[in-house]
Amino acid sequence: MKDQEKSWWMCSECENVFQSEIAPSACPNCSKICTFLNVTCFIPECGGPDNVDMRLVAAKSAESRRK
DSSP states (O other), X not given: OOGGGOEEEEETTTOOEEEESSOOSSOXXXXXXXXXXXXXXXXXXXXXXXXXXXXXXXXXXXXXXXX
């Protein structure tokens, strides 16, 4: 599978960002069972699907700090 067909995922626990075809059941970084946010860029402004949408990453990070 080519990287273009993979999505970027962010762990809700440790905020690790990684690329995978589908969200795993556990985070490859912290090994916890988490919720994963798809942070793939889908617009030209952030470079398209080969890239992470840093606006989504920043928003999720800010949200988790408020909790």
